[in-house]
Amino acid sequence: MHAMPTRADIPPINETIADERQKWARHYGAHPYFTRRSASVVRAYLERYSQEGDTVLDPFGGSGVTAIEAFLLGRHAIQNDLNPLANFLARAIADTRLPSLRPLQAAFARVAAACEDTLRSLETASDTAVADTLAGLPLPENIALPRTSDAARFHDLFTPRQLAALAVLKRQIDREPDEPARLALLLAWSATAAKLNRTFISAQGRAASRGGASISSIYRYKVAKAPVELPLWETFRGRHLNILAAKREILETRDHFNRNRHDGWRLDSDQHFIVMAEDAATLAGPVRPESVDYIFTDPPYGAFIAYLDLSTLWNHWLGFPVGAASRANEIIVGGDLGLSEEHYRSRLAASIRACLEVLKPDRWFSVVFQHWDVRYFETILRTATGCGAELRAAVTQEREVIWSMHKKKNRESVLAGEMILTFYKGAGERRDREMREAQPCLLHELLDTILRDDPADEMTSQYLFNRLVLAAWQRQSLSQLSVPREAFSRELQARGWAYDERRHVWRKHTPAADTSMPLWEA
Ligand SMILES: C[S@@+](CC[C@H](N)C(=O)[O-])C[C@H]1O[C@@H](n2cnc3c(N)ncnc32)[C@H](O)[C@@H]1O
Structure with missing residues (x-):
C-alpha cells in the first residue's frame, strides 16, 4: 500500500532568496506601487510550495506580483485587493488578450x-x-x-x-x-x-x-x-x-507555454487570472472554504502607508469608485479615517483566519511582514497557530534601501527588509498554547543569547530584529517582548556593537591591538 502523497514533506525555504528586483520588465519600471515584492522571491516560494494547476491566492495582492507570477507558472491565480488601482495594474499587466504586440x-x-x-x-x-x-x-x-x-x-x-x-x-x-x-x-x-x-x-x-x-x-x-x-x-x-x-514578456511567456502544453491548460488571463476586490478579513465566503492550494501575501504594515488615500491621484482620474465601506475596511492604522491600532490588529487577525479557512488542508501559507511593534507579529503567529497551522520557516529577506530617502538620524533603526513566515496547515488539530509568565528583561536575555550563539560579527538591524521576534516566539513569550528603538540601539552598543553608517550594519567592536604594551614580558 502506498501512503497518500502529502505536502507536509516539502522542505521549507530556510534561506534568503536573491532579490533580483529589476529582472522582469512586467514589474520593474512598468508602474509604481507601494512595497512591491520582488518577483524572484515570490517565484521561489510559488515553485516550492505550489504545483501546476493549483489555485494560488494573494488576499493583499497589491500590484499583483504574486498572482501574475502564479499565473505565468501555470497556476490558477486569484488577485484580491481593496484598492482599485492595485487591481487595475495587476489586470492590465497580466492581460493576455492581445494576439501580439x-x-x-x-x-x-x-x-x-x-x-x-x-x-x-x-x-x-x-x-x-x-x-x-x-x-x-x-x-x-x-x-x-x-x-x-x-x-x-x-x-x-x-x-x-x-x-x-x-x-x-x-x-x-x-x-x-x-x-x-x-x-x-x-x-x-x-x-x-x-x-x-x-x-x-x-x-x-x-x-x-x-x-x-x-x-x-x-x-x-x-x-x-x-x-x-x-x-x-x-x-x-x-x-x-x-x-x-x-507586455512582450507576458505574450512571449504565453506563446511559449501554450506551444509546449498538451493537456488543454492555456495561459489565458480570462480563464486563470481572477481579480477580486473583497475585504481580506471576510474573504472566506467570496472564496470557497478549503479551495486554495497556496497563499503568498504581504499585508499592510500598520501605519506606514494609507493605500487608498495615496492612490487618489490614480483612482479619481481613472474613474474608479472607492466606497465608504472600502475605506472603513482598509487594514491600516491612521489614514484620513484615523483607523485605530485595535482596528488594524483585529482585522489583520481576521484576514489570517480567513486565509486559513480558504486554504485546503495539507497546504502551505506564507506571510511577509515587517514592523517594530512585535505585537503585530504575535497577532499573525497566534492567529495562524490558533487555527491549527504550524510555523515551519521564518526567513529574513533583506532589501536594498534608498538611504537618501531616510532622514539622517537613526538610520540604525531602519528595518531594511522583512520576514517571511511560512506555515503548514495540516489535517487540523487545534493547539492551544499556554503563555509563560512574563519574563523580566526579556530583551536583554534574548539579545545576550542571540549575540552569543550567532557567529556573525556583523548584522543588519532587520536581521537582529527578526531573530529577536523568533526567539521570543519560540519561548512563547512574544507577548512580553517589546523592542523600543532606542533600547535596541542602546543595548547593542552596551554589548560592544557599533553601527557602521556607511554599510548600514551593526559590527562587533574588536579592540585594536594596543601597541604601547609589550607583547610578552622581557
Ligand atoms: C503591502 S501591500 C501589498 C503589495 C504587493 N505584495 C505587491 O507586490 O505589490 C498591501 C495591500 O493590501 C491592500 N489592503 C489593505 N487593506 C485591505 C483589505 N482589508 N482587504 C484587501 N486588501 C487590502 C492595500 O490596498 C495594499 O495594496
Whole structure:
C-alpha cells in the first residue's frame, strides 16, 4: 500500500532568496506601487510550495506580483485587493488578450498622431495658451485631497501644463476602440501621471526623469518646492516603451507555454487570472472554504502607508469608485479615517483566519511582514497557530534601501527588509498554547543569547530584529517582548556593537591591538 502523497514533506525555504528586483520588465519600471515584492522571491516560494494547476491566492495582492507570477507558472491565480488601482495594474499587466504586440503599437501610433504635436507645443506654450487649452478639456472633478497632503485640491497636484497634457492623452486613449490595447495604453498613461505631477522628485545624482512621486517613496503628497517638469510627450512615450517591454514578456511567456502544453491548460488571463476586490478579513465566503492550494501575501504594515488615500491621484482620474465601506475596511492604522491600532490588529487577525479557512488542508501559507511593534507579529503567529497551522520557516529577506530617502538620524533603526513566515496547515488539530509568565528583561536575555550563539560579527538591524521576534516566539513569550528603538540601539552598543553608517550594519567592536604594551614580558 502506498501512503497518500502529502505536502507536509516539502522542505521549507530556510534561506534568503536573491532579490533580483529589476529582472522582469512586467514589474520593474512598468508602474509604481507601494512595497512591491520582488518577483524572484515570490517565484521561489510559488515553485516550492505550489504545483501546476493549483489555485494560488494573494488576499493583499497589491500590484499583483504574486498572482501574475502564479499565473505565468501555470497556476490558477486569484488577485484580491481593496484598492482599485492595485487591481487595475495587476489586470492590465497580466492581460493576455492581445494576439501580439502589433495592435498595441498601432494603437500607440494613433495616439501619437492625435496628441504628439499638441503635447510638444504645450511644453513651450505661454501660460495663457496653456490656460486656453485647459478650458476646452475634460478634467476630473477638483475634489479635496487627504488631510496629510501638501496640496488642498486635486488639480493642485499638477502644473497647468501637466494637467493639460494628461487630459489630452486620456481623452484620446478613451477613444481607442481596441479594448486590450486601450487597457495597456491606459497603464502607460497612469505611469505617466506618476511622473507628471508636482510631487515628483528626481533621484539624487541621476537624470531628472529618474525618480518618482513622493506618494510612492515617502508615502505622502509632498509637493516639491521647485517641481521638475519633465517633457510631456517623451515621458508618455517612455512609459509606453516600458509597458511594451512588460507586455512582450507576458505574450512571449504565453506563446511559449501554450506551444509546449498538451493537456488543454492555456495561459489565458480570462480563464486563470481572477481579480477580486473583497475585504481580506471576510474573504472566506467570496472564496470557497478549503479551495486554495497556496497563499503568498504581504499585508499592510500598520501605519506606514494609507493605500487608498495615496492612490487618489490614480483612482479619481481613472474613474474608479472607492466606497465608504472600502475605506472603513482598509487594514491600516491612521489614514484620513484615523483607523485605530485595535482596528488594524483585529482585522489583520481576521484576514489570517480567513486565509486559513480558504486554504485546503495539507497546504502551505506564507506571510511577509515587517514592523517594530512585535505585537503585530504575535497577532499573525497566534492567529495562524490558533487555527491549527504550524510555523515551519521564518526567513529574513533583506532589501536594498534608498538611504537618501531616510532622514539622517537613526538610520540604525531602519528595518531594511522583512520576514517571511511560512506555515503548514495540516489535517487540523487545534493547539492551544499556554503563555509563560512574563519574563523580566526579556530583551536583554534574548539579545545576550542571540549575540552569543550567532557567529556573525556583523548584522543588519532587520536581521537582529527578526531573530529577536523568533526567539521570543519560540519561548512563547512574544507577548512580553517589546523592542523600543532606542533600547535596541542602546543595548547593542552596551554589548560592544557599533553601527557602521556607511554599510548600514551593526559590527562587533574588536579592540585594536594596543601597541604601547609589550607583547610578552622581557
Ligand atoms: C503591502 S501591500 C501589498 C503589495 C504587493 N505584495 C505587491 O507586490 O505589490 C498591501 C495591500 O493590501 C491592500 N489592503 C489593505 N487593506 C485591505 C483589505 N482589508 N482587504 C484587501 N486588501 C487590502 C492595500 O490596498 C495594499 O495594496
